[in-house]
Amino acid sequence: MGLGVVGGGVADALLQNPSPVSERVGRAVNLRRVLVRDTSRSRDVEVPPGLLTTDAGEILDDPEIDIVVEVMGGSDPAADYFRRALESGKHLVTANKEVMAKNGVDLLELAQANGVTLRFEASVGGGIPIVGCLMNELAANDIYHIRSIINGTTNFILTRMALQKAPFAEALAEAKGLGYAESDPTNDVEGIDAAYKLTVLATLAYGRRFRPEHVYRQGISALEPQDFRYAEEFGFAIKSLAIADIQDGEVQLRVYPALVPAENMLGNVNGVYNAVEVHGSLTGRVLFHGMGAGRGPTTSAVLGDLVATARLMSRETSLAGPRHFKEQAAVRSIGSVFTRYYIRLIVADQAGVLAQIARALGDEGISIASVLQKDTDLESQSAEIVIMTHPAQESFVQRALLSIGNLEPVRRIGNMLRIEE
Ligand SMILES: NC(=O)c1ccc[n+]([C@@H]2O[C@H](COP(=O)([O-])OP(=O)(O)OC[C@H]3O[C@@H](n4cnc5c(N)ncnc54)[C@H](OP(=O)(O)O)[C@@H]3O)[C@@H](O)[C@H]2O)c1
Structure with missing residues (x-):
């Protein structure tokens, strides 16, 4: 499903004779149908016109099709196609991070219930094999x-x-x-x-x-x-x-x-x-x-999943590979993050400003590691102050920034960025 950047790479590999996928699986893996939106569009990959369809049912309802590769993108109608494919006993390989992020666990459970696999290596990091490793x-x-x-x-x-x-x-x-x-x-x-x-x-x-x-x-x-x-x-x-x-x-x-x-x-x-x-x-x-993207790397991840799925189908082992996801863990808010901070302020170029800012930070228990004063603009009489803090909890930093923003000589908070060491 899909014959764009990624689908083109996948189709191209499957249509070569002999196909690298068939060679690695050890038996023929044939491309049976390709779903697109517009069959008349000119494409950079040559696909026999008879394979193209705009009707998803020609894939989802075809009992001869064992594996569906979804590389269309977006959650609608992809999520619905996922369910239909899994419920009719088809294995699924996808590059779709949106569907996996929104419905991934439910779909993995649906795959398990139907004795089929759902693989999604290409959904994160393109050619980097991070999903399978985790x-x-x-x-x-x-x-x-x-x-x-x-x-x-x-x-x-x-x-x-x-x-x-x-x-x-x-x-x-x-x-x-x-x-x-x-x-x-x-x-x-x-x-x-x-x-x-x-x-x-x-x-x-x-x-x-x-x-x-x-x-x-x-x-x-x-x-x-x-x-x-x-x-x-x-x-x-x-x-x-x-x-x-x-x-x-x-x-x-x-x-x-x-x-x-x-x-x-x-x-x-x-x-x-x-x-x-x-x-x-x-x-x-x-x-x-x-x-992390591009035709070659993403096709590599999709084909890897396709080879793994087809190899499993050749064996008499359980296909579902049980994997249990617990209910959601407690999620901490951003206010609980504890790190150092970079704060850039645009201030009036006058005496005593730094002391006021240091006091506002000190009131929240935040201490300064270093300070830079830069770019004094003579015309607007403003200066830029860059502060690097010692480690502090984000909720205190946010409160201090509210006070700093209200100080009379502070014209603007340029940016606040966390430091990840
Ligand atoms: N591109 C990358 O580098 C990359 C990297 C990692 C993951 N991904 C993921 O891979 C997936 C595909 O990306 P892509 O870049 O290959 O997309 P793309 O170039 O835009 O191609 C999308 C393909 O899907 C078809 N399509 C879209 N909606 C459809 C619908 N409702 N019904 C039928 N066909 C439909 C389009 O048909 P037409 O050709 O007729 O318009 C097109 O062939 C996405 O989930 C994306 O996030 C992509």
Whole structure:
């Protein structure tokens, strides 16, 4: 289902003679039907016209079809097609993070109830094999945290802003020009796509039900070129991180731009690359790094799932692979995050301002690690103050920022970013 960027790669592999999938499975895997919206559209992959259909029923109701590969995207009508496929005893392979984030556990249970498999390696990290590793190879670990860069578009924009000190709008226009950002980039730049992927990863890591609404989310559009300059002066890069961690049995999920030490592995993931760092109780830290999108990497993940499914079908083993998800874990609010903070303020260039700001922070028990005063603008008589705090709890920092915003000499809070070390 779907013959776009990913579907084209999958169809191409299946139509080669001999197909690499058939060779690896050890018996023929044939492409029987391809669902599209418009059969007359010209395409970059040659598919015999007789295979194309706009009627999902020709796939879902065909008893000869064993495995459905869904690479259309979106939750409607995909989620409905998932249910119909699983209920009619078809195995499913998908790249769809949205459906897996919103309905993943229910669909996995439906697959199990129907004795079929549902695989979704391509839904997170493109060609990086993180889904299967969390489910299998890392299954013996308690996962202390996952820290990841899982949206290539955002990482490309942030890399451009850092290298060229370019404004957000300019870096976004470049990403669109290169085909890395869609015409409506909201899902990427507002962290929605990353929140879907983090929901999938957290569900697997903690064996619990999570939903995208559990993820605290902050986009990257408010970042300004000077944030990158100051971060660099302090020895940090700015990255949009998707983080899951657990404390006293409570999970915290968040997607936001954060300062990462420049020498840290995640601080060096640039352009459209993705990376996922998993901290396991037995493994310690493990880092996955690679291409998070594009035809080749995503096709690799889909075909890997297809080969695994077809191989299992050839054996007389139970296909469902029981996996139990407990009810949802308690989810901690963003206010409970404990870290250091970068705060940039635009203030009137007058004596005593810093003392007032320090007092507002001190009133909430927050101490300052270092301060920079920059860019005095003679005309508007304003200056920029950059503060790096010592570790503090976020709810106290938010309260202090409210007081600071109300101080007479403070013209604007430029940005507040967390520091993830
Ligand atoms: N592109 C990537 O690098 C990448 C990476 C990881 C995961 N993914 C995921 O993979 C999936 C597919 O992405 P893509 O980039 O390949 O998308 P795409 O290029 O936009 O292709 C979507 C395909 O699905 C078909 N389609 C869409 N809605 C349909 C409907 N309601 N009924 C029938 N056919 C429909 C389209 O048909 P027409 O051709 O007739 O319009 C098109 O062939 C998404 O879930 C995406 O999140 C993509």
